[in-house]
Amino acid sequence: MSLSYHDIQRLRDFYKHCIECQHQMLGYPNASDYDYQNLWSFLQFSINNIGDWAEQPHYPMNTFEFEKDVIEYFCRLYHSSLDEAWGYVTNGGTEGNMYGCYLAREIFPEGIVYFTKDTHYSVMKTIRFLNIEYCMIPSDTRGEMDYDALELALESNPDKSPIIFANIGTTMFGAIDDLKQIQSRLAKVGLSRNQYYIHADAACHGMILPYVDNPPPFSFKDGVDSISVSGHKMIGSPIPCGVVLALKKHTDKVSHEIEYIAGSDKTLTGSRNGITPLFLWQFIRGTSELEKKQRVQDCLQLAEHTAQRLNQHGITAWRHLNSNVVVFPKPSEELWRKYYLAVANDMAHIIIAGQTVANPNRLNQVIEELIREKTRKTTPEAVTDELVMA
Numbered sequence: 001m002s003l004s005y006h007d008i009q010r011l012r013d014f015y016k017h018c019i020e021c022q023h024q025m026l027g028y029p030n031a032s033d034y035d036y037q038n039l040w041s042f043l044q045f046s047i048n049n050i051g052d053w054a055e056q057p058h059y060p061m062n063t064f065e066f067e068k069d070v071i072e073y074f075c076r077l078y079h080s081s082l083d084e085a086w087g088y089v090t091n092g093g094t095e096g097n098m099y100g101c102y103l104a105r106e107i108f109p110e111g112i113v114y115f116t117k118d119t120h121y122s123v124m125k126t127i128r129f130l131n132i133e134y135c136m137i138p139s140d141t142r143g144e145m146d147y148d149a150l151e152l153a154l155e156s157n158p159d160k161s162p163i164i165f166a167n168i169g170t171t172m173f174g175a176i177d178d179l180k181q182i183q184s185r186l187a188k189v190g191l192s193r194n195q196y197y198i199h200a201d202a203a204c205h206g207m208i209l210p211y212v213d214n215p216p217p218f219s220f221k222d223g224v225d226s227i228s229v230s231g232h233k234m235i236g237s238p239i240p241c242g243v244v245l246a247l248k249k250h251t252d253k254v255s256h257e258i259e260y261i262a263g264s265d266k267t268l269t270g271s272r273n274g275i276t277p278l279f280l281w282q283f284i285r286g287t288s289e290l291e292k293k294q295r296v297q298d299c300l301q302l303a304e305h306t307a308q309r310l311n312q313h314g315i316t317a318w319r320h321l322n323s324n325v326v327v328f329p330k331p332s333e334e335l336w337r338k339y340y341l342a343v344a345n346d347m348a349h350i351i352i353a354g355q356t357v358a359n360p361n362r363l364n365q366v367i368e369e370l371i372r373e374k375t376r377k378t379t380p381e382a383v384t385d386e387l388v389m390a
């Protein structure tokens with residue numbers, strides 16, 4: 001196999017582009033402060049994690065033993081164990097969310113998925129794929145579920161089992177739906193524990209909450225049936241990935257013996273990425289729990305500091321407690337495009353991940369530009385004076 005000069009040049013250009021962008025995307029939660037070079041040699045193998053890591057695999061080139069360690073770690077993080085829960089390394093948060101909804105649909109084929117207007121957009125794809133009924137619940141201005149509205153919606157659908165898709169950190173605002181409130185509203189309309197299903201979408205904050213003091217309810221001990229987290233967000237991975245965990249009593253329901261792979265299958269896809277479990281495994285094994293906690297705390301502290309700096313200069317910025325998402329009014333298009341800020345309606349956000357803590361230069365630049373833009377808008381004369389003097 002040989003590439004033409006032109007094609008080699010295209011790859012070189014793309015490499016240059018990646019180097020330039022690598023740590024620049026301030027609006028996205030993807031950590032890039034990793035070094036997995038020691039794992040590069042595995043890219044020469046056709047590693048495939050088809051099937052269930054808990055079984056004796058027929059296809060020999062897999063990373064099941066590493067995947068098992070990863071799942072065990074997340075079980076611990078989410079207050080469960082391999083006796084009670086099962087899970088696998090997914091292609092990302094979306095697949096994990098779809099898996100949770102799939103399990104719920106198998107249990108409650110006539111169920112309704114409840115989620116808020118701030119839930120990640122991919123939930124609608126899941127709804128369409130699985131052909132489930134849904135009900136979108138309003139949320140407050142900071143992205144948290146309106147529990148009164150949930151209760152009303154539950155009351156108007158008394159014959160259909162609720163499948164709650166709870167946000168454990170919304171994409172735009174980092175808002176966390178209160179599981180205690182949700183459960184109390186479910187109880188209020190007369191539902192007992194086995195009459196509903198709760199899936200937790202913890203794409204980004206699933207790697208934050210286990211490392212904060214007094215986290216809000218988000219895990220199995222708080223009554224979730226399944227939980228999904230992205231691996232390429234707060235951990236960081238060159239290939240998108242994630243982890244989904246669910247109670248074994250649910251995953252057993254979708255398990256089928258497949259002769260071709262000489263094992264049982266209960267994942268969403270057939271062939272599965274066998275490299276990504278290695279990245280997650282290396283992160284888990286290569287850093288102590290104290291270091292993981294420190295990394296999270298550093299991100300939260302810098303997020304708070306960022307919000308305060310913006311506020312000091314008249315930009316209304318805020319963040320939820322335990323969130324690395326700093327929200328503020330949408331700046332000019334030129335600015336949000338330049339710094340890859342995420343925007344929705346009239347709001348924008350910066351997300352603090354590991355690389356920004358390691359090197360805050362880019363963050364400082366955007367803060368300065370945001371402040372300059374704000375000053376220019378509020379006191380055009382002062383800026384004109386400055387320009388004249390310059």
Ligand SMILES: Cc1ncc(COP(=O)(O)O)c(C=O)c1O
Pocket residue numbers: 091092093094095097120122169170171172201202203204230231240241242
């Ligand atoms: C809250 C939330 N859920 C789900 C997703 C989808 O995750 P992924 O991109 O890993 O599929 C995201 C991604 O931004 C997210 O923020």
